[in-house]
Amino acid sequence: MASSLISRQFALSLQKNLWLSAPGCRYVSKVAPKTQVEFDYDGPSMKTSVPGPRSQELTKQLGDIQNVGAINFFCNYDESRGNYLVDVDGNRMLDIYTQISSIPIGYNHPALLKLMSNPNNLSTLVNRPALGILPPENFPEKLTESLLSVAPSGMARVQTMACGSCANENAYKAMFIWYRNKERGHNTPSEEDLSSCMINQVPGCPELSILSFMGAFHGRTMGCLATTHSKAIHKLDVPSFDWPIAPFPKLQYPLEEFTRENAQDEARCLEEVEDLIIKWRQKGKPVAGIVIEPIQAEGGDNHASPNFFKSLRNIARKHGCGFHVDEVQTGGGNTGKLWAHEHWGMDDPADIVSFSKKLLTGGYYHKDELQADKPYRIFNTWMGDPTKNLLLAEVLNVIRRENLLEEVTRSGKALLNGLYELQAQYPGLLSRARGQGTFCAIDICDDATRSSILLKARDKGVLLGGCGDRSIRFRPALVFKDYHVDIFLNIFNDVLAQHK
Ligand code: PSZ
Secondary structure, eight states, X not given: OHHHHHHHHHHHHHTHHHHHHSTTEEEOTTTOTTSSOOEEESSXXXXXXXXXXXXXXXXXXXXXXXXXXXXXOXXXXXXXXXXXXXXXXXXXXXXXXXXXXXXXXXXXXXXHHHHHHOGGGHHHHHOOOOTTTSOOTTHHHHHHHTGGGGOOTTXXXXXXXXXXXXXXHHXXXXXXXXXXXXXXXXXXXXXXXXXXXXXXOTTTSOOOEEEEETTOOOOSSHHHHTTOOSXXXXXXXXXXXXXXXXXXXXXXXXXXXXXXXXXXXXXXXHHHHHHHHHHHHXXXXXXXXXXXXXXXXXXXXXXXXXXXXXXXXXXXXXXXXXXXXXXXXXXXXXXXXXXXXXXXXXXXOOSEEEEOGGGSSEEEEEOGGGSOSSTTSXXXXXXXXXXXXXXXXXXXXXXXXXXXXXXXXXXXXXXXXXXXXXXXXXXXXXXXXXXXXXXXXXXXXXXXXXXXXXXXXXXXXXXXXXXXXXXXXXXXXXXXXXXXXXXXXXXXXXXXXXXX
């Protein structure tokens, strides 16, 4: 199975000259002259409305096996290229959502196909190790080449995990362990600690808390879910912790017109954070850590200023709380920097930075002191996946080689300017265009109109996502260029004209 897939992909990469002449494909040489090959289609091409008949048939089949309520359509990943996702009905769509923001350099990037078709990588593909106990020889080297080469300021240690939730879940545990060790004065745990933890009681299972923000999304596993506050349906019926939840600033746009109001709102939120930390300490549930996204994504692309984050970081320090920046969605380059927190301009931005999605492997960076004091305290079977480290090392090479962060900054400006223009043209429909790099969003007048716009855009060959109550978010791959922005703006303009 694996080898037939590999040989097919190998064949694909060898056939690159054929792609040059494939109908609807083009060789983009002007934009990225340093790249030996970059393939992309020249625009969307729609054959049916989406989902088409084949997708509907497959959804029915899968429906006998799983809940399919969330499935949009089925994909043909062999045919997908660059910024274009092709479905099983032969529809080719400009993908500005990229698997919930998790395709870093487009579909079937030649550099990644080449990597995976290298026979030297076969054993990494077919033998998934339990990394915490039996890592492969090249593991330190690959971590150094991939994750450590882009480590946030002040962090030289990284722990990989399988997904974003798993990363955050373990990062929270790391903060609790660190906090209790500080409280204990780094002495060994007592007999009572050890026996009480076995029955979920204090002092072994202490009443500690993590402070999170209204509108946040940090994952759906039980611990993470206690810090997720974006939609009720995520949380309903699942027991949770009594942990403090602070308000996240609600910025008014355009920012230059509301400088004073926005600064006041941020100050109000920060004040509330300190109040909550004090209140929860008094309740006997001290805040061991603060977790925050640099831009609240699922919650509606809510931004805050670098000053807000700087002050919050100081509050965490002042009260002895760990500071965990969740870059699962913002990390990987969409904001024009590899990490969104780099925009804050701080030498010591966090104690923990978690990632997944565009970084291909989940995990978290941490300060030395956040390392668990004993083996097996932060542990599971896989603890990541070395194939993802291989891919990530190559993705980072491509990002550097093709200056993709600069490209993102450029196409992001074009995208945001386009959104500003559309918002001026359709003031009743659109508002609050905002973004950093291509990590952009715009608000639609109401949820029903948003759904209609998303579906109509899809039928015209543009894939977008929603977030928050009524926002549309943009999450293209890093190979999204100015001319993709133009294609998008033309189609989006047509769709909006139908909703006037
Ligand atoms: O509906 C869902 O479960 C979704 S839709 C988008 C996400 C999840 N994002 C995942 C995510 C995130 O955006 C942030 C900031 N933190 C943690 C997570 C969880 O990552 P995964 O999904 O890999 O567990």
